[in-house]
Amino acid sequence: MKLSLQFGAGNIGRGFLGQLFYESGYHTLFIDVVPELVEQINKTKKYPIKIVGEKTYTIFVEDISALLLSEKEKVAEAVQKSDIIATAVGAKGVSAVAEILSIGITKRLEEKFIKPLNIIICENLPEPKNTFYHEITSHLPKHLLKSFEKHIGLVEASIGRMVPIITEQDKQEHPLLVRVEEYCELPVDADAFKGDIPEIKGMKLCRPFSGYVHRKLYIHNLTHAVCAYLGNLRGYKFIWEAIEDNEIYTIAKNAGIESAKAISKLDGLPFPELEEYINDLLKRYRNKHLGDQIERVARDPIRKLSMGERLIGSAMYCLKAGITPESISIGIAGAIFYNGDDESSQKLKQIKNLNGVEGVLKEICKVEETSPLFNLIMEAIKKLKDKNWL
Numbered sequence: 305m306k307l308s309l310q311f312g313a314g315n316i317g318r319g320f321l322g323q324l325f326y327e328s329g330y331h332t333l334f335i336d337v338v339p340e341l342v343e344q345i346n347k348t349k350k351y352p353i354k355i356v357g358e359k360t361y362t363i364f365v366e367d368i369s370a371l372l373l374s375e376k377e378k379v380a381e382a383v384q385k386s387d388i389i390a391t392a393v394g395a396k397g398v399s400a401v402a403e404i405l406s407i408g409i410t411k412r413l414e415e416k417f418i419k420p421l422n423i424i425i426c427e428n429l430p431e432p433k434n435t436f437y438h439e440i441t442s443h444l445p446k447h448l449l450k451s452f453e454k455h456i457g458l459v460e461a462s463i464g465r466m467v468p469i470i471t472e473q474d475k476q477e478h479p480l481l482v483r484v485e486e487y488c489e490l491p492v493d494a495d496a497f498k499g500d501i502p503e504i505k506g507m508k509l510c511r512p513f514s515g516y517v518h519r520k521l522y523i524h525n526l527t528h529a530v531c532a533y534l535g536n537l538r539g540y541k542f543i544w545e546a547i548e549d550n551e552i553y554t555i556a557k558n559a560g561i562e563s564a565k566a567i568s569k570l571d572g573l574p575f576p577e578l579e580e581y582i583n584d585l586l587k588r589y590r591n592k593h594l595g596d597q598i599e600r601v602a603r604d605p606i607r608k609l610s611m612g613e614r615l616i617g618s619a620m621y622c623l624k625a626g627i628t629p630e631s632i633s634i635g636i637a638g639a640i641f642y643n644g645d646d647e648s649s650q651k652l653k654q655i656k657n658l659n660g661v662e663g664v665l666k667e668i669c670k671v672e673e674t675s676p677l678f679n680l681i682m683e684a685i686k687k688l689k690d691k692n693w694l
Contacts, residue, residue, distance in 0.1 A: 305329075305330075305331045305367075306331070306387045306388075307330065307331055307333065307385060307386045307387050307388075308325040308330040308331070308332045308386065308387065308388045308389070308390070309332075309333050309335060309382055309383060309386045309388070309389040310322055310332050310333070310334050310335065310389075310390050310392070311335045311373075311389070311390070311392070311393050311397075311401050312334075312336060312393040312394070312397070313334040313335070313336040313338075313341055313342070313345065314336075315467040315468075315469075315470065315482060316392040316426060316463055316465075316467060317334065317390075318334075318351060318353070318365070318482050319353060319465070319467040319482035319483075319484045320426075320465045320467065320488070320490075321390045321392060321424075321426065321490075322334070322351075322365050322368065323363070323365055323488070324504055324507070325388075325390075325504070326365045326366060326367060326368070327505045327506075328502075328504045328505045330387070330388070331367045331368070331369070332365075332367065332368045333368075333369050333370065333371065333382055333386075334368060334369070334371075335370070335371050335372075335373055335379055335382075335401075336370065336372065337372065337373050337374070337397070337400075339372060341370070341480075342370040342371065344479050344480055345369065345370035345480065346370050348479075348480060349367075349369070350364050350365060350367075350368065351364065351365055351368070351480030351481065351482070352364055352365075352477075352480070352481050352482075353365060353481075353483075353484055354474075354481060354482070354484070355484055355485070355486050356484070356485065356593035356594055357485060357591050357593060357594075360593055373400060373401070373404065376404055376407065380404055380407035380408040380411065381408065381411075382408065383404070383405055383407070383408020383409060383411075383421075384408045384409075384411040386408075387502065388421075388422055388424070388502050388504070389422070389423045389424070390423070390425075390426060390461075391423065391425055391426060391427060392427065393427070394427070394428075395427065395428070395429055398427065398429070398435060398436070402436060402439030402442075402443070403439075403443055405423070405440050406440045406441075406444050407443075409440065409444065409456060410444060410445060412455075413448045413451045413455065413456075414448070418451065418455050419455075419499070420455045420456070420457065420498040420499030420500075421455065421456050421457070421498070422456075422459050422496075422497050422498060422499075422501075422502065423436065423456070423457065423458055424459045424490075425458060425459060425460050425461060426461045426463050430612060432458075432460050433458045433459075433460050433496065436458050437458055440452075440456075454498070455498055455499075456498060457496050457497045457498035457499075458496060459492050459493050459496040459497055460492065460493045460496065460513060460517070461490055461491065461492045462490075462491040462492075462510075462516050462517060462519070462520040463490070463520075464487060464489060464491070464520060465484055465485060465487050465489075466484070466485045466588065466591075466594060466596060467482060467483070467484050468594055468595050468596045468597065468600060469597065469600050470482065470483070471595070483594065483595070484594075485588060485591055485594055487588060488506045489508055490504070490507045490508060491508045491513075491516045492507055492508065492510065492513075493510065493513035494509035494510055494513070495511055495512075495513070496513075512571070512572075514571060515567060515571030515572060515573045516573075518563075518567050518570075518571055518621065519567060519573065519578065521617065521618070522563040522567060522614065522617060522618035522621055523560050523563050523564060523567070523581060523585070523618075524581075524585055525614035526559055526560065526563055526614045526618045526635070527556045527559060527560045527582065527585055527586070528543070528585075528589070528601050529601065529602070529608055529614050529615060529635060530552075530556045530559050530631075530632075530634075530635035530638070531543050531546040531547050531552060531556050531589060531598075531601070532546065532598045532601035532602040533602055533605075533638030533639040533641075533642055534552045534555060534556075534634070534635065534693070535549070535552060535598045536602055536638070536642055536643075537638055537641065537688065537693045537694065538693065540598060541597060541598060542592070542595065542596060542597060542598060543589050543596040543598060543601060544590050544591060544592045544596070546589075546598065547586060547589040547590055548590065551691075553586065555631050555634050555635065556586065556631075556635075557582060558630075558631035559618075559629075559632045559634070560582040560585070560586075561582065561631075562618075562622050562628075562629050562631055562632055563618045563621065563622065563629075563632070564579060564581075564582060565625065565627050566618075566621045566622045566624070566625035566627050569626075569627075570624065570625050599645075602639075602644060602649075603644055603646045603648065603649065604646060604648040604649075605642045605649055606648045606651060606652050606668055608639060609639050609640065609664070609668050609669050610669065610670075611669065611670040615632065615635060615636045615639055616636065616669045616670075616671065618632055619632045619633060619636065619677050619680075620677065623676060623677060629680065630680065633677070633680040633681045633683070633684040634687060634688065636669075636681050636684065637681055637684040637685045637688055638688065638693075640652070640656065640661060640664050640665075640681075640685070641656075641685075641688075641694055652664065655667055655668065661681075661682070661685060665678060665681060
């Protein structure tokens with residue numbers, strides 16, 4: 305039986321990657337930091353995924369087990385023996401995971417016959433491959449560095465499946481239940497694999513992968529954020545409510561089109577395919593059964609307003625391509641006035657109260673008054689005020 309290691313048994317780990325591994329014939333060993341979660345996986349040996357949409361149905365992921373990340377020797381041994389590894393632990397968990405990966409990889413690289421190993425990185429980081437490379441190799445014996453580069457593939461992936469927050473009702477139905485949408489495609493960097501490329505259901509080999517990274521961040525994450533921040537201004541609770549508002553729908557779609565034009569020009573992805581991707585996303589946002597909350601998508605606005613991220617990053621990419629990000633700027637304006645309960649939202653509000661919108665643009669967004677984007681955002685704020693959305 306083939307062995308897959310899944311670092312992170314949360315929404316994406318269970319609700320997406322676990323399903324793909326199971327349906328591809330792997331035994332999946334989940335590695336997590338939550339004792340109750342690990343105990344439950346080992347107790348039940350399976351868990352349900354409720355796929356919701358026009359048709360709602362439940363599938364079970366079986367042939368699973370789990371270890372705590374703190375069980376270092378056992379985890380390192382599993383790394384040494386595994387056929388494929390994936391991570392979905394979040395930025396804060398990368399260092400601890402990389403340290404244990406390095407132990408298992410060291411043992412693997414010291415074997416007489418070295419079998420290549422690929423690690424699929426499903427993390428929302430600016431440079432996932434580089435981050436993991438530096439984190440892992442910082443713990444690796446120097447004489448193994450060349451062997452690491454030859455035999456260990458660090459494969460970036462783009463997660464498109466939407467998995468909402470697990471509710472108490474979900475937990476009562478089954479402690480490991482995850483609700484997801486039907487969309488189940490996993491784009492990966494085709495050029496990053498070492499040795500034979502594993503056959504994994506739903507995995508899409510992409511090259512050049514940079515275009516697909518931009519597609520995910522500057523179209524999917526962008527339009528999702530625009531719906532959330534403008535939906536919040538309109539008093540909606542769910543993403544489906546926001547996208548059913550014709551004005552928000554139009555702004556979100558136009559924002560996606562602006563980015564698509566830039567990606568097509570700078571990355572070479574065909575515009576008709578990107579336009580089809582946008583239309584599919586907007587249709588998926590209408591999925592009421594998913595219960596995708598605006599608060600989930602909108603939280604942590606400081607990160608989402610930072611340079612290179614979904615809002616400012618897409619706008620700057622448009623400007624680089626000679627495209628005016630007018631609708632994207634309306635989304636940025638909505639984000640600046642987001643007033644959520646999370647720590648990031650409260651800090652944003654504090655900066656805005658102390659230094660005004662200009663202070664937010666300079667301090668958080670790194671957009672100076674001399675930038676064309678500065679004026680576009682100020683004009684967008686005026687438009688929202690004229691609509692009485694602010």
